[in-house]
Amino acid sequence: DADVTQTPRNRITKTGKRIMLECSQTKGHDRMYWYRQDPGLGLRLIYYSFDVKDINKGEISDGYSVSRQAQAKFSLSLESAIPNQTALYFCATSERLAGIQETQYFGPGTRLLVL
Amino acid sequence: GQSLEQPSEVTAVEGAIVQINCTYQTSGFYGLSWYQQHDGGAPTFLSYNALDGLEETGRFSSFLSRSDSYGYLLLQELQMKDSASYFCAVRGSAGNMLTFGGGTRLMVKP
Numbered sequence: 342d343a344d345v346t347q348t349p350r351n352r353i354t355k356t357g358k359r360i361m362l363e364c365s366q367t368k369g370h371d372r373m374y375w376y377r378q379d380p381g382l383g384l385r386l387i388y389y390s391f392d393v394k395d396i397n398k399g400e401i402s403d404g405y406s407v408s409r410q411a412q413a414k415f416s417l418s419l420e421s422a423i424p425n426q427t428a429l430y431f432c433a434t435s436e437r438l439a440g441i442q443e444t445q446y447f448g449p450g451t452r453l454l455v456l
Numbered sequence: 457g458q459s460l461e462q463p464s465e466v467t468a469v470e471g472a473i474v475q476i477n478c479t480y481q482t483s484g485f486y487g488l489s490w491y492q493q494h495d496g497g498a499p500t501f502l503s504y505n506a507l508d509g510l511e512e513t514g515r516f517s518s519f520l521s522r523s524d525s526y527g528y529l530l531l532q533e534l535q536m537k538d539s540a541s542y543f544c545a546v547r548g549s550a551g552n553m554l555t556f557g558g559g560t561r562l563m564v565k566p
Contacts, residue, residue: 374553381464383543383556384499399553431498442487442506442547445554447498 344368345448347432353454354422362417362451364432373415374433374445375399375407377426384431390415391437422455429453458482458548460557467563468534476529476560478544486547488520488527489554494540502529502542531562539564 345366354360364373371392376384386399388407396407404426408416419426430451435443460480468474478488487506491499505511505520505527517530531538541561545554 376556381558383460383558384545384554385556386553389553400555442489442504444489444501444504445499447500449498 345432345434345446347430347448347451349451350449351452353456355456356423358422360419360422360453362419362430362432362453364415364417364448366413366432366434366446366448368434368436368446369412370434370436370446371412372435372437372443373409374435375405375415375417376431376433377401377428378431378450379428387417387430419453419455422453424455427453427455458546458555460544460546460555462542462544462557462560464558465561465563467565469565470534470536472534473530473532474534474562476531476542476544476562478527478529478557480525480527480544480546480557482525482546482548482555484548485522488518489545489547490516490518490529491543491545491556492540493543493559499543534564536564536566538562 348363374389375387390409406418432448433445435445462478489504490502493499503518510519515532520527541559543559545556
């Protein structure tokens with residue numbers, strides 16, 4: 342079984358609809374992240390959470406919200422989807438390691454199309 | 457803020473050596489990472505440099521010069537399966553947030 346899973350894997354929605362992307366992990370990591378990927382722009386951080394009670398905005402949080410329901414679950418919501426939110430969305434996790442490189446482990450991604 | 461620059465595309469032949477460069481601007485610096493992403497797949501970690509010098513992992517090596525704000529990923533004995541996108545990422549001053557470059561698409565030809 343995959344360590345980091347995302348649902349759904351593909352989603353088509355209409356402008357103005359509310360949608361939720363879900364991420365679950367079995368790695369036991371405290372830290373979770375949401376990124377979006379657009380062609381030529383790499384990965385951009387939307388939100389991150391260092392533990393259940395800690396939520397922080399990333400580089401491009403406008404139009405998005407998140408919920409950390411448990412250590413293993415981190416959901417991303419688009420309250421009112423718009424076409425320029427069409428992208429590939431990745432969830433990632435990392436383990437807190439003081440002073441040492443923390444490798445990020447990515448889920449398989451959710452491909453979102455907003456019409 | 458932080459920004460990273462890397463070439464958008466590189467082409468090389470099987471068996472050759474290729475170097476993918478990355479320059480960065482950042483207010484704080486904790487290290488430079490490299491991730492590989494195959495088409496349709498998720499990014500996976502390749503290497504990390506916190507100090508100047510070369511880190512070698514099999515056919516892949518990564519180099520860092522903090523004074524030049526520069527690093528590179530070196531892939532030797534290229535194989536067709538190395539065709540993928542490669543991203544450099546800087547770990548900034550706060551927590552473990554990574555800022556990614558736009559990625560370099562490597563095409564390996566027979």
